[in-house]
Amino acid sequence: MNAAPDSPPDHAELDYPQLLDTAMAAARREAGRGHVAGYIPALASEDPEAFGMALATVDGEVFGVGDWERPFSVQSISKLFSLALVLAAGGDGLWSGVGREPSGTPFNSLVQLETEHGIPRNPFINAGALVVTDRLQSLTGDAAAHVLDFLRTEAGNPAIAVDAAVAASEAEHGHRNAALAHFIASHGNLHNEVDDVLREYFAHCSIAASCRDLALAGRFLARHGLRADGSRMLSRSEAKRINAVMLTCGTYDAAGEFAFRVGLPAKSGVGGGVLAVLPGRAALCAWSPALDRAGNSVAAVAALDAFTTASGLSVF
Numbered sequence: 001m002n003a004a005p006d007s008p009p010d011h012a013e014l015d016y017p018q019l020l021d022t023a024m025a026a027a028r029r030e031a032g033r034g035h036v037a038g039y040i041p042a043l044a045s046e047d048p049e050a051f052g053m054a055l056a057t058v059d060g061e062v063f064g065v066g067d068w069e070r071p072f073s074v075q076s077i078s079k080l081f082s083l084a085l086v087l088a089a090g091g092d093g094l095w096s097g098v099g100r101e102p103s104g105t106p107f108n109s110l111v112q113l114e115t116e117h118g119i120p121r122n123p124f125i126n127a128g129a130l131v132v133t134d135r136l137q138s139l140t141g142d143a144a145a146h147v148l149d150f151l152r153t154e155a156g157n158p159a160i161a162v163d164a165a166v167a168a169s170e171a172e173h174g175h176r177n178a179a180l181a182h183f184i185a186s187h188g189n190l191h192n193e194v195d196d197v198l199r200e201y202f203a204h205c206s207i208a209a210s211c212r213d214l215a216l217a218g219r220f221l222a223r224h225g226l227r228a229d230g231s232r233m234l235s236r237s238e239a240k241r242i243n244a245v246m247l248t249c250g251t252y253d254a255a256g257e258f259a260f261r262v263g264l265p266a267k268s269g270v271g272g273g274v275l276a277v278l279p280g281r282a283a284l285c286a287w288s289p290a291l292d293r294a295g296n297s298v299a300a301v302a303a304l305d306a307f308t309t310a311s312g313l314s315v316f
C-alpha cells in the first residue's frame with residue numbers, strides 16, 4: 001500500500017547532498033547580515049561570511065557542504081553535552097538546582113536569579129550551564145575533559161581540542177559569568193569553588209570542533225540516547241527531555257522564532273554554530289559566525305530553515 005501523501009519521506013527518498021546545497025544557497029543570501037561576537041575578543045577575528053553544514057544520519061552516513069570540516073568555537077553548544085553527561089551519570093537531582101522553562105531574557109542575563117533564589121530558569125542560559133558544569137565537576141573532577149573526551153569519541157576525531165586562547169579571552173572578559181556564578185553560590189547552588197566552576201565552564205565553551213564533529217557527536221539525541229558504539233548513554237525518556245529543552249530553550253530568547261521557522265530541537269553558540277536534531281533520523285550542524293541580536297547565527301538559522309522547508313522534515 002502506498003504511504004499517505006503527506007507522510008514523512010524515507011531516508012532512501014531524501015537527497016541529502018542536494019538538500020544541503022539548497023541550505024547553503026539560503027545561507028549565502030544572508031551574507032552581510034549580523035555581527036561576529038565581539039565580547040569574547042578571541043572570536044572577533046572570524047570571517048563573518050564563512051559557512052559550513054553537516055548532516056550525520058542515525059546509521060553513520062555523513063554529508064557536508066562548505067567549510068563543514070573547519071573547526072570553530074563551539075561555545076554554548078557544549079552546554080548540551082555537559083547536560084547529557086550529568087544526566088547520564090545519574091545526576092537527576094540536577095533538576096532541583098536548575099529549571100526547564102524558557103527565560104525570555106538574554107543568555108547572560110542576571111535579573112531572574114535574584115527573585116528566583118539562585119535557581120536558573122534552564123540549563124542553556126549561562127547561569128544554568130554554570131550549575132550543570134558544577135554538577136559535572138562534582139561527578140567527574142574534571143568537567144571540561146569529560147566533554148572533550150565525549151566529543152572526540154563520538155566524532156572519531158582525537159584532534160578536537162580546547163582553544164586555550166579563547167578560554168583565556170573568556171576568563172579575562174568574564175565578569176558577567178563570574179557575577180552569575182558568585183550570585184548562584186550565594187544561594188548555595190554551587191557545590192564547588194566558583195573559580196573552579198568558571199575554569200571548567202570556559203574550557204568546555206572554548207572547545208574547537210567542526211560541523212562534521214558536532215553532527216556526529218549530536219547523533220545520540222537522534223538515536224534516542226544510544227552512543228556511536230551502540231551503548232546506551234541516556235534512556236529514551238532522558239533523550240526526549242533534552243530534545244524538549246533544546247526546542248524550548250536552546251536558542252535563548254529566540255526559541256519561539258526558531259521553532260516557528262525550523263521546527264527542530266537545537267542548540268546554538270556565539271561561535272556561530274547551531275546543532276539541530278531530527279529524532280530518529282539525523283543530527284545536523286550549521287555554522288556561520290555572524291550573529292543576530294539574540295546570539296544565534298543568521299546564516300546557520302537560515303540554512304536550517306531552508307533544509308526543513310525543502311525536505312518537509314521537522315518534529316511537527
Ligand code: DON
Nearest residue numbers: 075076107205268269270295
Ligand atoms: O559564557 C559565554 O558567554 C560563552 N562562553 C557562551 C555563550 C553562548 O554561546 C551563548 N550562545 N548563543
